Amino acid sequence: MLTVTCASLSGGQGKTTSALFLGRSLAAQGQRVLMIDADPQSSLSFYLGCELSPDQPTLLEVLKKEIDVVDSLLAVDDRLTLIPADDALDSAQDFLATSGMGAIVLRRRLLPLQDRFDFCVIDAPPQRSQLCMTSVGAADQLLIPAEASSKGLNSLLRTLDLVAEMSEVEAFQGQILGVLPFRDRWLGRTQAKQSQKSLESMQEVAAGHPILPSILESEQFKKAIDQGVSLAALGYADLEYPFRTILEKLGCE
Template sequence: MIPSDDALDTVQDYLAGSGTGALTLGRRLKSVAKLFNYCLIDAPPQRSQISLTVIGASDGLMIPVEASVKGLQSLIRTLELINELKEEDETFGGRVLGVVPFRDRWVGLRRTTESESNIESMKQITTQWFEKDLVLPSIRESEKFKQAINRGLTLHEMGQEDLAYPIEVLVDKIYSLDGKHDKS
């Protein structure tokens, strides 16, 4: 885990002015590829040079999408950006592994109407773009995540298997990139 800091703003300016920003990170990662099985990069949810660079360097993309109207608009913009990269660079190999709805709101044992509607729209959007539904199990809005982190426990140790399931699906999708790793 390598956290970013304020220097990311400087990198943003460099990448935007270099003319090859979308390819730079991919070249840099190739030089250390044998040191790591996976490199996970959390790019900012905006159309920026940093996001372009991260998407351009990716073998697989997970797109987190808030279960809201704003999230749906963001999903469409992200898919348009990915499509532009594919059209501009025939060597672009990033494939969308899944769309991950988050902040999925539930009341008791039922998903709210708003979350239900937005997640259904995500399914329709991904089916239109990819001819299949790429929406993965949603990550529910819950304080249990913070509690698990603060206590140093897993969700399973806290008896929250239902909250852990979407994370397990994400891990399986990441492992599917190369098919060589056993998730145990």
Template sequence: MLTITSTSLSGGQGKTTLIYFLGKKLVSKGHKVLVVDLDPQHNLSTYLRVNVDRDDPSCLEFIQGNFNSVADCIYPVEEVKNLFIIPSDEGLEIANDYLASSGFGIVKLRNQLDLVKNEFKFDYCLIDTPPQKSQLCQTGIGASDYVCVPVETKSKGVICLDRTLDAIETLNNSKIINTKLLAVLPFRDRLFGMNRSIEGKKALEQISSRIEPERLLPPWVESVQPEKAVNRNITLEDIDFGELSHPFDVLAEQLEQLEQSEQLV
């Protein structure tokens, strides 16, 4: 099971959107996928129409190990075969204090996901993190084999990318984890006809200068269509805008290649 975390240390950069569309893309290609909603705002759980009752185990109980069976924390996404979620709710916020006091909070989620690996046959685990350098964000990064960083093609996005890459490097320097950067997704790329905005062009140049060329995904063009798809819990292909999925096609192919190489080792 390859574990990929979507993280970006600022709000509105596309973390949850990336996990939503990537998860559905991988499922459409025949893979069994688990997504983990590590954000107390629980947008991913809401998008996928998975809401838990107060007494039902969710991501908080999963992190704390407060369950009878790990299967109790994993819920199927209705109408999407082979897509499952460990959902979140507002109560997850207290996990930050729990992780801070647990000693090795950075590897807590990774250790819990090892239980999933041993019991289930998921091909991929995709983790959505909160938009700040919290204990939850750090344990999400620590649980992953690879990190994807979505950032807006604006000056704010460039600053966010710098902060996020620095945070990943700092965590890796602890020698406790070894999380690799898989990809950066330029998000909400604004086009006017065939021309990119001046701000977007400058931001994309700055983003490109900070990473290796093979880490840069095709920019995701700004459009109202993804929001329409999310609101209906469907894919872009379902509303005949599959061309907007190109960045996720590329990312899914990269993950399949990594999965194959892992199996050969």
């Protein structure tokens, strides 16, 4: 199982959108995909239509090792499985902080699933927190979504700083898959000046890491999420190009 974590240290960077469409794209290619909602806001769980029953285990119980990780798995469809989250996940912060090895807890908890899935996609929370660090620490490949704006550039800088710090102490042992620009705005065939300037700045600060094709600003992403369908099903297969590129980098296209 190869684990891809989507992480960015600011809200509104397209992190959950990226995780959702990447997971669905992998599943559409016939891959066995595990998705993990590591954000207490639980947007990924909601987008995947997950309605938790009171006794449904979540990532919280997995991290605390209160259950076998297999018992937390929730089937979304034949190829897609979810470890969900809810508001209670925030209480895992203290556990991870006092465990003495918080950054590698999730990596260890996932070991029993290595042969069960082909890919794992983790949606990390948008704060520099214990939950974010354990999500990054679990990654073989790290995908960094960043809005094509000054806020996105700052988020990218902060995320790269965190990765550098974790790499220095070997808490992150994976690779950066790439920076994924989000909400790249075009007016017809002309790229908005703010988007163009932001992408140029991202190239400068990315320290040689790949800048992937942008997720374009489009209402079709929201429609696809709301309807639980692919962009191609809505007639906008061209908007899936960033994810096809990622699949190629992962050897799946």
